Amino acid sequence: MVPVFDRRKLRPLILALAIALCAFQLTTCTGMWLLDPLIVRATHVGLVLSMLFLWRSSNRALRKNPRPEPAWSFLFDILMIAMSAGAAAYIITNFSYIQDRMPHIDELTAWDLFWGAGLIIAILEATRRVAGLALVIVSGIALLYAFFGHLLPGNMGHLYLAPNQIIESLYLLNDGIWGSSIGASATIIYVFILFGALLEKTNMASVFLELACLVTRNAKGGPAKAAIFGSALFGSVSGSAAANVYATGTFTIPLMKRVGYTPSFAGAVEAVSSTGGQLMPPIMGATAFVMADVTGAGYLAVAKAALLSSLLYYFSLLMMIHFESVNKNIGIIPSDQILDPRSVLRRTYHILPIIVLIGLLVSGRSVISSAFISIASVIVVSCFSAETRFTPKSLYHTLELSSRNALMISTCSACAGIIVAIVSITGIGYKFISIITDLGQFHILLLLILLMFTCFVLGTGVPATPAYIIVATLGAPALMKLGIPTLSAHMFVLYYAILSEITPPVCLSAYAGASIAGANAMQTGWRAFRLGIVAYIIPFSFVFEPALRLAGEFAHVAQALVTSFIGVITLAGGMQGYLMVRCFLWERVLLLAAGIALLYPEIYSDLAGLGVILFIGMLQYLRRGKALPEPDLNQACAVPERRPPV
Numbered sequence: 026m027v028p029v030f031d032r033r034k035l036r037p038l039i040l041a042l043a044i045a046l047c048a049f050q051l052t053t054c055t056g057m058w059l060l061d062p063l064i065v066r067a068t069h070v071g072l073v074l075s076m077l078f079l080w081r082s083s084n085r086a087l088r089k090n091p092r093p094e095p096a097w098s099f100l101f102d103i104l105m106i107a108m109s110a111g112a113a114a115y116i117i118t119n120f121s122y123i124q125d126r127m128p129h130i131d132e133l134t135a136w137d138l139f140w141g142a143g144l145i146i147a148i149l150e151a152t153r154r155v156a157g158l159a160l161v162i163v164s165g166i167a168l169l170y171a172f173f174g175h176l177l178p179g180n181m182g183h184l185y186l187a188p189n190q191i192i193e194s195l196y197l198l199n200d201g202i203w204g205s206s207i208g209a210s211a212t213i214i215y216v217f218i219l220f221g222a223l224l225e226k227t228n229m230a231s232v233f234l235e236l237a238c239l240v241t242r243n244a245k246g247g248p249a250k251a252a253i254f255g256s257a258l259f260g261s262v263s264g265s266a267a268a269n270v271y272a273t274g275t276f277t278i279p280l281m282k283r284v285g286y287t288p289s290f291a292g293a294v295e296a297v298s299s300t301g302g303q304l305m306p307p308i309m310g311a312t313a314f315v316m317a318d319v320t321g322a323g324y325l326a327v328a329k330a331a332l333l334s335s336l337l338y339y340f341s342l343l344m345m346i347h348f349e350s351v352n353k354n355i356g357i358i359p360s361d362q363i364l365d366p367r368s369v370l371r372r373t374y375h376i377l378p379i380i381v382l383i384g385l386l387v388s389g390r391s392v393i394s395s396a397f398i399s400i401a402s403v404i405v406v407s408c409f410s411a412e413t414r415f416t417p418k419s420l421y422h423t424l425e426l427s428s429r430n431a432l433m434i435s436t437c438s439a440c441a442g443i444i445v446a447i448v449s450i451t452g453i454g455y456k457f458i459s460i461i462t463d464l465g466q467f468h469i470l471l472l473l474i475l476l477m478f479t480c481f482v483l484g485t486g487v488p489a490t491p492a493y494i495i496v497a498t499l500g501a502p503a504l505m506k507l508g509i510p511t512l513s514a515h516m517f518v519l520y521y522a523i524l525s526e527i528t529p530p531v532c533l534s535a536y537a538g539a540s541i542a543g544a545n546a547m548q549t550g551w552r553a554f555r556l557g558i559v560a561y562i563i564p565f566s567f568v569f570e571p572a573l574r575l576a577g578e579f580a581h582v583a584q585a586l587v588t589s590f591i592g593v594i595t596l597a598g599g600m601q602g603y604l605m606v607r608c609f610l611w612e613r614v615l616l617l618a619a620g621i622a623l624l625y626p627e628i629y630s631d632l633a634g635l636g637v638i639l640f641i642g643m644l645q646y647l648r649r650g651k652a653l654p655e656p657d658l659n660q661a662c663a664v665p666e667r668r669p670p671v
Contacts, residue, residue, distance in 0.1 A: 028095070028096040029093040029094060029095060029096060030093065030094060030095075030096045030098075030099045031092070031093045031094075032079070032080075032082060032087075032091060032094065032099065033091055035079050035080075038079060039076060039079050039080055039425070040421060040425050042072060042075060042076045042079070042428070043076065043424055043425040043427075043428035043429065044421065044424050044425070044428075045072065046069070046072045046073065046076070046428045046431075047219065047424040047427060047428055049068060049069075049072070050069070050211065050212075050215045050216070050219075051219075053065050053212075054212055054215075054216055054393055054397075055393075055397060061120065062208060063116065063120065063123070063124075063199065063203055064116070064117050064120060065211055065212075066203045066207050066208055066211050067113040067116040067117055067203065068113060068117065069207065069210070069211035069215075069435065070109070070113055070144075070202070070203075070207060070211075070435070070439055071109055071110045071112070071113025071114065072113075073428075073431065073432055073435040073436060074105070074106070074109035074110075074113075074147055074148070074151050074436070075106050075109055075110050076428060076429075076432060077151050077154065077155065077432045077436060078102040078103075078105045078106045078109070078147075078151065079102070079106065080429070080432070081154045081155065081432075082094055082098065082102075082154075083098055083101060083102065083150075083154065084098060105147050105150060105151070108140075108143035108144060108146065108147045109143075109144065109147045109151075111140060111143065112140040112141070112143055112144035112147070112196070113144075115136065115140045116203075123197055126197075128193065128197070128198055129190065129193065132189075133189045133192070133193055133197075137192070137193070137196070137197060138188075138189060138192055140196070141192040141193070141195060141196030141197065142192060144196060144202065145168075145192070145195060145196070145202075145443065148202065148436065148439045148440055148443065149161050149164060149165070149440065151436045151439075152164070152436050152437060152439075152440040155432055155433040155436050155437070156433060156436070156437050160437060160440055160441075160491075161440070163444065163482075163483065163495075164440050164443050164444055167443065167444045167447040167448070168191075168443070168447065170183075170447065170451060170453065171186055171191050171447045171450065171451055172186070172188065172191065174186075174451055174453075180456055180459075181456075183451040183452055183453065186450065186451070190450070191447075191450070194446050194447075194449075194450045195442075195443055195446050195447075198446075200445070200446055200449055201442055201443065201445075201446035202439050202442045202443060202446070203442070204442045204445055204446065205315075205318070205319070205445075205494065206438040206439070206441045206442045206445065206490070206491055206494045207435070207438045207439050207442055209314070209315045209318070209438065209490060209494075210431070210434055210435045210438040210439075210490070211435070212393065213314045213315070213393065213396070214315075214431075214434055214435075214438075214490060215427075215431050215435075216393060216396040216397065216400070217396055218427050218430050218431050218434070219400060219424075219427040220378075220382075220396060220399055220400050220403065221427075221430070222423050222424075222426045222427035222430060223400060223403040223404070223407075223423055223427075224378065224403060225426070226419060226422065226423040226426060227375075227403065227407045227413040227415070228412070228413065229375040229376075229378070229403065229406070229407070229413060232369070232372050232373065232375040232376060235369045235372075236254075236369060236373070237250070237251035237252075237253070237254035237255050238251040239366055239369050245347065245350035245351050245354075245355070246346040246347055246349065246350030246351075246355075247284070248277060248280040248281045248283075248284055248286075249277075249281050249286065249291070249294045249346040249350070250343060250346055250347075251277065252273065252274075252277035252278075252281065252294055252295055252298050253294075253298045253339055253342055253343060253346070255273050255277065255298075256270075256273045256274075256277070256295060256298035256299045256301075256302065257298055257299075257301055257302050257305055257339060258302070258379070266296075266299045266300040266302065266303055266489070266523070266526045266533075266534040270295050270296055270299045270534050270537040270538050270541070273295065273298075273299065274292075274295040274299070274537070274538055274541045274542075277291075277294075277295055278291045278292060278295050278538065278541045278542045279541075281294065281295075282542065284355060285353070285355030286349075286355065287544075288539075288542040288543050288544035288549075289539070289542065289544040289545060289548045289549045289552050290349070290552055291538070291542045291544075292535065292538030292539045292541065292542035292544045292549040292552075292553075293527075293535060293538060293549050293550075293552035293553040293555075293556055294342070294346060294538075294556065295538045295541070295542075296526070296527055296532070296534040296535040296537065296538040296549070296553045297342055297527055297534075297553050297556045297557045298339075298342065299534055299538075300523060300524070300526045300527050300534050300557070301335065301338050301339055301342070301557075301560070303489040303523045303526075304331060304334070304335050304338060304519070304520065304523055304560075305331070305335040305338075305339070306327075306328035306331050306332055306335065307328055307382065307383050307386050309327075309328075309331060309489070312489050312490050312493050312519065313327050313328055313331070315490055315493065315494065316493065316497075316515055316519070319494075319497060319515070320511050320512060320515055322511065322512055324386065325386075326512065327512065328386075329574070329575050330512045330513075330516055330574035330575065330576075331516065331574075332575065333573055333574065333575055333585075333586065333589070334516070334520075334563045334567070334573055334574070337559060337563060337573075337589055337590070337593055338557075338559060338560050338563070340590060340593050341557075341558070341559035341560070341593045341596065341597055342556055342557070344593060344594050344597035344598075345555075345556050345597045345600060345601055347597075348597055348598060348601035348602075348603040348604070349601055349603075351603065352601065352602070352603040352607065372410075374406060374409065375406065375413070377402060377406050378399050378402045378403045378406060379399075381398065381399050381402045382395055382396070382399040385398055385399065434490060434491070437491045438490065438491045438494070440491070441491035441492075441494050441495050444495055444498075445494065445495065445498050448498050448499065457499050457503065461475065461476060461500075461503035469507065469568075472503070472504075472507070473517070473564075473565060473568060476500050476503065476504070476517070476518070476521075477521050477564075479496075479499070479500060480496045480500060480518050480520075480521035480522045480525070481521055481522075481524070481525045481528055482525075483495050483496050483499070483522065484496060484521065484522030484523065484524075484525035484526075489522075489523055492522040492523065492525070493518070493519050493522055493523075495522070496518040496519070496521070496522045497515055497518055497519070500514075500517070500518040501514040501515045501517075501518050502514075504517060504518075504568070509568055510571065510576075512574060513567040513568055513571065513574065514568075516564065516567050516574065517564040517565075517567050517568060520560065520563065520564040520567075521564060524557065524560055524561060527550070527553040527554060527557050528550075528554060529547060529550040529551055529554060532550040532553060532554075534553070535549045535550040535552075535553040536549070536550070538553070555600055556600075558596065558600055559593055559596055559597075559624075562596075562621060562624055563624070566589075566624055566625060569625065570585065570625060570627070572584070572585035572586075573585055573589065584628075584631070588623045588624075588631045588634070588635075589623065589624055591623055591634075591635070591638065592619070592620045592621070592622070592623025592624040592634060593620070593624070594620075595616050595617075595619050595620035595623060595634065595637075595638050596616070596617060596620030596621070596624075597620075598613075598616050598620075599612075599613045599614070599615075599616030599617035599619075599620060600613075600617070604616070604641065604642065604645050605642065605645040605646060605648075605649050606645050606648050606649050608641075608645075612641050612644070612645075615637050615641060616637070616638070616641060618637070619633070619634040619635075619637035619638050619641075620634070621634075622634035622637075623635070623638075
């Protein structure tokens, strides 16, 4: 009989490590414990990887349904823990030696090579367990290129790099695994993960969704519109679109199905809503703070640049839902699902921590300081009610939840560091920029389209922050070299990296929505792509017209504001085939063209777009009054609530 081991017995140890990680991060971030950044990052990685290998089995089936597993499987995890913790401990105990050595001149010791190679293997295996194969494959290709790229002909190759040079760059220098991506994960990102965990554990975050349901209770498409607001706010804090789908979709998707939406449409709405949270100020899934650091533009400048585009994103989704609901006469919340307004309004004080956070950030306080004060405000506000008040047990579980939520982002950030380092040492980044620049000389639109697809590929399966770091390393410099403003370049690549979550064939947020809705995954992915169509157009406007990031003269920005929102309505009508009444095919084509023209804030394109919408609007006004169809409630089916996997 094969010996077995039950991983669930390790829960006390995992909880202890989670508390240790949380305590370490809080004391180092606040300055209570002053340590060199390299030591902080190494300790962070060591604790995160150790927790991950204890918690998540190498077998996918066992991760979904925990049960006793073969002992040899756990022995492999013990080996991975030893490599992770040992590599981190080696950095900490040999800190002086690492700081004093001369990079690429001093020879590496056998221990340097051993622990460096071991940590790389452990990070790749950990990434596979939390994020799937997408990022592992990209990292593997990067490593193969580093080792064997000198054999490639022409400009695709690079100078020979010895294995010890590669390991040194990844493990012993500050630009590799210990670079800015894991630096952000070990400071800013973790603090906001803790903030989100506190809101989730106290159930304070639910008030956003309840308020949205209350406001939209009598509106067509009420549940879907409520999902927009709830998922957007939660997604901005959570930092993971797919995780947000599970967090809010377990409530919104069954409700949408009950009022008549098809399963694929319900799953797509939740996926697009959750994904947009990564693009919406003030937090943008913590990406705003990383972008502010990378660009040197400052947090407020980044938030300002992202504000209008995120409003257009969600306004577009709102109009898509509205036209779908009016066209099919569905989407009104059943009376038995309407919450008591008094009960909801009594709990509106639950949003105070979010208000505190936004107020502090806007006032100019540091990100870390704002986050910690906001965390304190959550604890204070929780004391006002017995249902939200923390007990020692619930507090422990919150710390465990925050640490578990950090596993994916921290692991992927470490993996992203491998890619960033290889881009630097091989010079492929400069070659990519050169190729892109040469294409841009033919036509800048060709460059942008190529870069768009590149960002889709590199962002697939990667959380928002590491995805941004990867695409910003390659794509943003190419645009900046052509004279495109820094923020416009970075916003362009960020958008398409994030939109990979809803772009078929690999669209993880849409797949998550489909799993809850019981819908076909690919069908849900294509519905999500259609619902988010405006988001695919907006980045081009960043490049060609700065007004959409609120830059320029007031009159020009005002024009862009008005015409863009009209353009969004027009695009939504064209995509859904409905404006005042159902559209003919030629009307849909003209509406789509007019919407794109209006999203480009130029006087002639605006006039052309407005002319088209006035013409079609007049025709539809004359045809209005036809009876709307009765709702097809046969499509609606209740599904049991599903909890997000842990």
